[in-house]
Amino acid sequence: MNQAALKTRTERILRDLGIDPQVIAHRTLPYFEEVSEHLLEDTETDAETGKVYRLISPAATAWHQMKQQAAADGVGIYLVSAFRSLDYQAGLIRAKQEAGIAPQTFFTSLAPPGCSEHHTGCAVDINTPGCDEVTGVFGETEAFQWLQSHAARFGFVMSFPMNNPWGFIYEPWHWCWHSNS
Ligand SMILES: [Zn+2]
Structure with missing residues (x-):
């Protein structure tokens, strides 16, 4: 379409x-197009709700690699949202x-x-242990600092910085994997 x-x-x-x-x-x-179900891969299970978060395969791989590197650097990150249908x-x-x-x-x-962007199976909402709510306060966490320094290496870009042209609020927790970055 x-x-x-x-x-x-x-x-x-x-x-x-x-x-x-x-x-x-x-x-x-x-x-955005809604990605076909068969392209989605179970990526992470919510520790509290048991909900399974899904991404397209290359984005899932990039997420796992990024999460592993963050953990190695002493920073915990986990998914709170990934693919969402219309x-x-x-x-x-x-x-x-x-x-x-x-x-x-x-x-x-x-x-x-x-x-x-969640329709594409490439976008993630991220939180970190100790951050109660996924709001602007995530932008004050060590995890956010780590993402700002390292996420691009894994292809993840923060979609909605302050004063973004689309009129969305500042969303430091929302990142999208881009295949060409
Ligand atoms: Zn989001």
């Missing part, structure tokens, strides 16, 4: 959620709606379905 077709699909999902697509019209959000993303949005939060607000920290 091309960007126009992907955009149309996102607009349809937003309407199904009762959200006027105009709410993101001023944002130059990119649209349906799953829509569910996250429904939860925000049920909590009474306005789309203009939650779309600064949650991408509309079709606009999340």
